[in-house]
Amino acid sequence: MSVVLLLLFVAIVVGIGIWRQRKIAAVREGETIGTKVAPSWTGIFVHPGHAWVEVAEPALVAVGTDEFTRSVFGSVERLALPEPGTMIQQGGKAWRLKRGTRELVQTSPISGRVEEVNQDVVQNPRLLVEKDTQKNWMLKIRPLKLKRELRNLLHGNVLRQWNQAVKDRLVATLTMAEFPVLQEGGEIKPDLGDELTSQQWDKVTAEFFNPGQGEDK
C-alpha cells in the first residue's frame, strides 16, 4: 500500500512540475508572438560585442557577426554554433569563431531559443564575408523579450556614432602597425585580420570584444 502511495505521490509531483513548465513556455511564446514588428525596427541592431540582430518577424529574428568582426578576425575557418533548442541570453555566450590558434567567443545580442542554424555558413564559414544578411546570418532565434532588449542595442544614428568610435579606437590601437588599417574611402580594411600578429589580435580582443569590463574612474 505504502509503495502505491509513494508512486502516486511521485507521479503527482512530476505531473505538476511538467504542467508548470509548459505553462511558463506557453506564456513566453504568447508574449513574443503578440508583439508586432514596429516600423522603426528595420535595419540591423548591433550589440557592443559586435553581433547583430535583424527583425524579420517578431517571432523570429536573425543574428550574426558584424562587419567589424569579419574585418579584424580575418578569414573564419571554423564555427561552433549552439544546437537548435538551446536557450541563449543577451550578453551571454553565443558562438565561437576559429582560425588556426585564433579564437573568438561572441556574446548574443538577444535572448531566446535557437530555432535554426545556418548550415551553409557552418559548412563554408567563408560565406560570412558576404554583406547580405540573408546569406551571412548564423542563427534564427525565437526572442523572449524583443522590444525591451532591442533598446539595449545600437541602432540608426546611435549605431553610426558607435561605428565611428570603433574605427577611431582601432586606428589608435594599431597605430604602430606596418600595414594600413583603413582602405581608400576611410573604411576598415575587410581583410585586416589576416595581417594582425597574435599580439595585435590579443590587444584587439581586449579592446573590442570584452564589453562590460569597465575601468577605474
Add this chain to the structure above:
Amino acid sequence: MQNLQEFMLFTKATEYLIAIGFMLIFIVFWRLLNAPRRPLRESVAASLEVIKGIFAHPSHTWAEVIQPNVVNVGMDKFTSSVFGSIQEIKLPNQGDRIYQGGRAWRLQRGERELAQVSPVSGRVVEVNRKIVENPELLNREDPERNWILKIAPTRLAREARNLLSGEMLSRWNQAAKEQLVAALVPSSYPVLQEGGEIKPDLGDELTSQQWEKISRDFFNVF
C-alpha cells in the same frame, strides 16, 4: 504477544516516517532538478568579478557599482545639456522592479518630455528625494555624480556586457558630440562652450523641431 504488537506498531510507524521523509526529500530533489540553471561562467563571474567604473546605456543613462549588491543609476551629461532645464522628474517607487531597456524615469520641461530606460535590471532600493524636490540639481551639478536611483541588481555580470564602458565609452561620447554639432549647424547660438564641451544649458535654446530631431537621433528611441 504484547511485545510483538508493540514491535509491529513500532515498525509500521517507522515505515510511515520513512515514507513521509522520502516524500519531503523528493520535493526538494524535484525542485533542484527543475530550478533554472545559471551558466557556470555567469555565476562564477557574478560572485568573483568586481565590476568597476561607469557603464553607459546607449540611451544616455549610466550605472555604477558602489557595493556588491547596490548600483547607482543616473542620466549622463549629454542628456542634461541637450534636454535643458528639467522642471519635473517622474520616478518609480521604492521596491519597484525595473529592467534593462525598460522605462526608468521621465523628464519633463513644459511640452518637452523624455522617457529614459534603465541600464540594469533590479529592484529600486532608494530614490534620490533631493532630485525629486529640486530636479534642476541635475542641470547644475555634474549629473554623473547625481544618482537618481539605487538599484539592487539581479543580473549584473551579464547585463554589464550589454553596456558601454572604458575607452570605447569616451570615444562614443566624442562621436555623439561631433554628430550633435553637425546636426545643429547652422544654428544661431554656439553648441559648444569654451574647452570644447557641449554647453550645459544647450537644451534651453533648442526649438521644438530641433529637440524632436535630437531626441530621435541620439536617445535610441524606437
